[in-house]
Amino acid sequence: MPSLESLDPAWLPVEAFRALGGRRVSVRGSGELVETVRAEVREACGRFGGEVVSEGPCELLLEVTAGELRELGDEGFVFAFDGERASVTASAGAGLLYGFFHVVRLGEDAFRGPVRGELHSPALPSRMVDHWDNVAVHPVMGQVERGYAGGSLFWADGAARRDLGRVRAYARLLAACGVNAVAVNNVNVHAAEARLLTERIGEVAFLADALRGYGIRTHLSVTFAAPIVLGGLETSDPLDAGVREWWAGAVGEVYAAVPDFGGFVVKADSEGQPGPFAYGRSHADGANMLAAALAPFGGTVHWRAFVYDHRQDWRDRSTDRARAAYDHFAPLDGEFAANAVLQVKHGPMDFQVREPVSPVLGALPRTRVAVEVQATQEYTGQQRHACWLGPMWSEVLRFRPGGEQGPSVGESADELVAVSNVGDDPFWTGHPLAQANLYTFGRLAWEPGAEPLDVLDEWLRLTFGEGELGGLRGLLAGSWAMYEKYTAPLGVGFMVQPGHHYGPSVDGYEYSPWGTYHFADRDGVGVDRSVATGTGFAGQYGEPWASVYESVESCPDELLLFFHHVPYGQVLKSGKTVIQHIYDTHFEGVEEAEEARRVWAGLKGVVEPERFARGVERFEEQVRSAREWRDQVNSYFFRKSGVPDERGRVIY
DSSP: OOOGGGSOOTTOOGGGGHHHHTSEEEEEOOSHHHHHHHHHHHHHHHHHTOEEOSSSOOSEEEEEOTTTTGGGOTTOEEEEEOSSOEEEEESSHHHHHHHHHHHHHHGGGGGSSSOEEEEEOOSSSEEEEEOOEEEEEETTTEEETTOOSSSOSSEETTEEOSOOHHHHHHHHHHHHHTOOEEEOSOSSOOHHHHGGGTTTHHHHHHHHHHHHTTTOEEEEEOOTTHHHHTTOOSOOOTTOHHHHHHHHHHHHHHHHHOTTOOEEEEOOSSTTOOOGGGGTOOHHHHHHHHHHHHGGGTOEEEEEOOOOOTTOOTTOTTOOGGGHHHHHHGGGTTOSOTTEEEEEESSSSSSOSSOOOOGGGGSOTTSEEEEEEEOSOTTTTTTTSOOOOHHHHHHHHHOOTTOTTSOOHHHHOSEEEEEOOOOSSTTSSSSGGGHHHHHHHHHHHHOTTSOHHHHHHHHHHHHHOSSOOTTHHHHHHTHHHHHHHHSSOTTOOOOBOTTTOOSBOTTTTTTSTTOOOOOOOSSEEOOOOOTTTSOSGGGGSOTTHHHHHHOTTTSOGGGHHHHOOEETTOBOTTSOBHHHHHHHHHHHHHHHHHHHHHHHHTTBTTBOHHHHHHHHHHHHHHHHHHHHHHHHHHHHHHHHHOOOOTTOOOOO
């Protein structure tokens, strides 16, 4: 692992602390998180010539006032400026910590402008990053499953890392963007990871100690089969008294080691992981058993809704992977315990560059729901491509399942969770610009209705300073659309190399058991998910969306091939045919990737040299890969359809 001195500072460079570090600052209150704030202020003032004062006049007051701001919760704060002095007031240390980083984000603007007082509190109480990190290196998935930024921050050589300076630096970055929870191991729990629950809980406690100082609660992924694997029982039946007793004992030992432990993350009856189906029990039975064990300690079980048949017969067009989560979980609404959270992927498939919002997110009004997004770019360029996902996530959070009069996903969700894109890479995320995805996740989890471009501006200003960035904002703002243009068209999804999921393979999963099909033939392409003639998936939505998606005429172009199988000559709302749209967007996507490379090259001398060099390498690969995507996809559909490009460009 790189030394702390060699780490990229991400969105907390030293310069970001200049405004407060050059002033007289008073920190008042007590407790671990207040001490964290005090240490941050002391460091900043020592560097920039300010002064930490305990009494008397000051230019910034950071104060915990017990009891007076309880309506804002432990994490809320009041920021005020009276024309001379800025202040942050909170009822608890967590609120003071978030208020401190609010001042860092504002910079000089915290100390100028109109007299004002602002109330701030997170919209969602839990804002969690799930790490798919393995304790022991997996022979297929490696140290970090679907990880593209080196090894694990937490684990090395089969054990917890002994030097946790990097973990503390990571906790600091997370707190600065609003994240307050981390799951430290993979949801696919293997033999070594399973034992973190019992005899290796001390290693989890060691990590929790490093995260706690920045308000991060530690969570653990566990196997549903733990009573068998670890306890020597013959069953893991969630209704068995012995099984429930075993879990209660195990949880008690966890909290003895980690008193502020957050809870469990569980992947059950999914892609071969054990679960309650083996005993004829429901997902609610399984989740509620764990919830009961955690409840006395204030813990939560996050039960993932990623459940589908991964041994599907590709010949059977009536079976639809997209339907699975709704079919499994919608009938169970209201049956989950109060401290059980159903963790639902934002789309019905698997973090594709374009898919509709999952209908499950509008089908569980009596169940606590966490929306799960993927910061790690499994299907969006694997951190070799610049692809800022803020606009995608914002679309999900602003989507209104019940129409314009109903709440948005962000308003009705209980939590937001992201699969981590971080590893032990010197730049944290492989591609330096992928840091923007983690930062954006944290800020949207704090305020789901935030304008993503405002968040991007915030990240750019913190990371690169106030200088001219020569088109970098535009590059990132358009990067999701760019990636979509040169990959799978019109919402059809996948078309990736099987296994590792990087690069094009149009038929890579077409005859596989994974349920990821496009059904292209000589006449057309797409999946019929209508109620009238297809799988019926469109009918899982409430109105108006069920009707919108049911009809080819009303279905949005960007989702047309997700919901319908149409001829290549089908005319889109843009006026183009489907086949010409495929050709045009793939040529355009490559041109935009080449322009992105040019924009980055123009930042030489502006961006720090090591970061610049890493970006050069990544943009070269993005252009190469985009060209490969263009040529394979366009050639595939030309050969299928026999329809030439109306502009006469080279297609192989």
